[in-house]
Amino acid sequence: MIKTLLATAAVVTLSTAAQAQTIGFSQIGSESGWRAAETTLTRQQAEERGITLQFSDAQQRQENQIAAIRSFIAQGVDAILLAPVVATGWDSVLEEAKEAEIPVVLLDRQVDSSEDLYLTAVGSDLVHEGEVAGQWLVDTVGEDECRVVELQGTTGSSPAIDRKTGFENAIEGHDNIEIVRSQTGDFTRTGGKEVMESFLQAEGGGENICALYAHNDDMAIGAIQAMKEAGVNPGEDVLVVSIDAVPDIFQAMANGDANATVELTPNMAGPAFDALEAYMADGTEPEKFIQTESKLYTQDDNPEAEYEARKDLGY
Amino acid sequence: MLLTIRSLTKTFPGTLALDAVDFDLAAGEAHALLGENGAGKSTLIKCLTGAYARDSGNLHLDGAPISPASTLEAQELGIGTVYQEVNLLPNLTVAENLTFGRQPVRFGMIGQRAMRRQAEELLSGYGLDVDVRRDLGSYSVAVQQIVAIARAVALSGKVLILDEPTASLDARETEMLFDVMRKLRDRGLGVVFISHFLDQVYEIADRVTVLRNGKRIVTEETAGLDRLRLIEHMLGRELEAQTAEGAQQPAEPADPSARELHFEGIGRRGKIEPFDLSVGRGEVVGLAGLLGSGRTETAEVLFGVHPAQVGTARAPEGALDLSSPRAAIAAGFGFAPEDRKTDGIVADLSVRENIALALQARRGWSRPLPRAEQNRLADEYIRRLDIRTSDAEKAVGDLSGGNQQKVVLARWLAMNPRFLILDEPTRGIDVGAHAEILRLIEEVTRRDGMSVLVISSELEELVAVADRVIVVRDRSHVAEFTGADIAPDRIMRAIAAPDVAAPDEEAA
Amino acid sequence: MPQVFRRILPQVLTLLAVILLVSLVFPGFVQIDFERGRLVGPIIDVLKRGAPVALLAVGMTLVIATRGIDLSVGATMAISGACAAWAISSGYGLIPALAAAIAAGILSGLWNGTLVAVFGIQPIVATLILMTAGRGLAQLITEGRILTFSHDGLAFFGSGTILGLPVPALIWCVAAVLFALLVRRTALGLLIEAIGINRRASTIAGINSRVLLVAVYVASGFCAAWAGIIATADIRGADANNSGLWLELDAILAVVIGGNSLMGGRFSIAASVLGALIIQTIDTGILLAGFPSEFNLVIKATLVIVILVLQSPNLAPHLARALRISRGAPLVGSSAAREAGE
Incomplete structure (x- = not known):
């Protein structure tokens, strides 16, 4: 009798564990629209899957993140999602999680710790994003001569370096495409606009420019304004391709001002939850790096609908 | 003599700060250096320690001529200085402060244990119960003072100069400091001690040197020195002729009903006890007292720099608001402060x-x-x-x-203005300008009917210009003199101490 | 007038030298065309792009003259821009949007001024509070996103033109002239200088230094509000994260290049504004020159160091003397003259 009761209890416990998990999520903060969208989408994904999400906003401080993870461990969550604010200094807290047998999945950014301290990392490949953007330009201009101006991200930042490298990889061997000017716009609209103004001045009022490649959409949006004010028609006189796929760039595409964008998806949680589910069901070890799709969107992809779908994600 | 100074002269643009000053310090002596602000005390110390370059004069230490070009050099020669604001590093440990710059080094590293032992040795004999491993800042100012002294003695060891060391100490701490000073004196050090607390001077000093207006006035044994005479030396009364002239001036009608401004019970805690004051039109009221007695505080309370907490001010047209300088100016007041560099120009x-x-x-x-x-x-x-x-x-x-x-x-x-407050209007200025300013006070009061309150530590100056003199002591107005009673010796007695001042003057 | 001109002469010469230098690497720098009803050219861009820093420098000059500093102007720009964008996108119309932005700037100034003048907090600490907290405040208004709007009236303040001249350039010119007239045609300039040199003595002389101190921080907030309006109007959106980011440092630099002492006292608004133009000319010149962006900051820093060293009071007498010797004029150094006068 007692045995049966115990067995039933065990079954009940097991089944709840499999169905309604509790997962802790230590987010960096809300410094950008993209980050806000990541938070929104993570909550949505958790809700759809019936997962209880314990959310903690670290406000850009590693010590807050470490404290949050310790508290997740103490609460005995089933897994932890971590978007690390910096790359170093995670060893001891990740070991604590490992000892407590709580799998950790890294979102969006990597850490310098040993690979066996976390289950997997979900992120995009920044070089690949640049390559997708470059390939679009190669396909679009064909054999025509094309002088490209490039708006770089913040000098020395890894997205700026990798997105530049990827784009250059893609146009390599296509001698008709040439980057004639490249300057940093600090990932901001103001920066994009100011630098584009100087590009237009330097390149005969824009007549000598065939395409603009911006390391993010915000700089492209700033540059589009600069072109309009200078009497240049963005999207037609100058092709505009950028990266991130924030809602406003879809609006610009709908207006015909921008041509293409490469998505850096804020949905890192979806693949993370998939990997965790498989791991918990039968112990499947995922790859140590799960690359999210870098999807290309053009004016043909119904930008109005994409804008509507994204505008409330918190971008 | 351990230290002799002969004919030390130092000028700054427009002022003769030290005028051929002589000074002697014997080994095993505590020697007080006295004088009002601007008398030249700190200039003398700075010339002695190499902080200032002297214009002329000789310094001899142990009979050998010295000429330190920096405080560091003076230190190496044997002259150490401790200032009122302790110039050590509060965030280092006591041991580090004591051994700073000459830490025991082993294999290129500072030996912590050796440093601690060295520090404890240095402090032994000072009667301090401190843990040298703790931060200096965690101890009281008195302990910090003594640590600073210990460091200065260890570095220098012949002459120790203490610049107002007791200014921020309470009575018990002062006693502790004096114990240390006596011990050092008995060990044969020469101690120079600057203070304006006369009680302390009498308690600790063997001899006293008084400076006034950059001149050495006197050097005497403390034991035989009358307190009144000491104050006389500090405030000066050489201009006997002028004094007499001042007394002969036709006394202004001191009819209180003719007075224009009435202050009743004006005071501020910690600055000046409540006092009454009436000032007549065209009258010059003098305010006498030692530094820190409450004379400047009286001016600052009247002018709203530190507004009065109690009391009222009245003029013929009604009550006056003196809650700020602006308000005081609106009431027709003016104020030329004592420290003209920081408060005036x-x-x-x-x-x-x-x-x-x-x-x-x-x-x-x-x-x-x-x-x-x-x-x-x-x-x-x-x-x-x-x-x-x-x-x-x-x-x-x-x-x-x-x-x-x-x-x-x-x-x-x-x-x-109808009422002008002048705090030390002639301090540190040359003789010619001095006379001009006194003439000016005369002119604006007699001719324009302006009322003036003059604060001065030069009694003959007050005697010369004032129609009435009020004496301030220990933050209270204690005596008042009018007409023929305005005489330096009477004022001086009132300044000196209650037991010296005559009871009738006390009541006045 | 000649006295004013003598005061700003070093800045004018520096600006001309920088323009000459930039023209060497980008020959078309001084070329100005008239296209589609507006003046176009790098110089026009400098006048337009320099607007935020020039405006901030006007307010910063007054604050620094009181021996203060206002680190919060960049954050105030973000707050004001966010207020304007929020008001316009909520349908309140142009005038309420401008009023909201300016009110936000004035409130920021009141906050800083109160901390400094009433509570006696060191200006660098007092304004640091708003510098760090202000951006968070702006983000609350924009809800963490770039709050975009499409209102041509507001956008006019960023990209419109009057008589072919960009509106931002006109705004800072008007602000600089108005503030210069305000302080020099009244006694404000003298009183501000007096409290900057010796606040205690000034208070005893009857100057209401507390009210004046609050006023200069309010003026700084007011200028920052206009800078924020321009920055927001320029990109048709309030970017709380980036609007005015680090511009407080450029503004301080402009004031310093303008020959104003951080120790307070004598000041010249005209010289500060010239300082802002010098900085912007360098910035625009770097962009036009086409050097790799890794060199931007190095080039800017090098030029700024050279300018500051040339203007340094320790070097000036030597330079003057060297010039005189080379011209063969009699050698009467200014220091010698000063000694003789004493």
């Missing part, structure tokens, strides 16, 4: 702008004083007060002390 502004400043402030920002009017004012006062400047556009900071003082006076005379 605005150094980078021109003579013209400095003279126009208070007038402009009263008119308000939206009604600028026309440039022509400013020029006229500046030219008038440069001529009238004989301000020595190449032109009205010169920055006031480039003028000499006496001329700066005249500019501050011009600023207030341009306002035509």
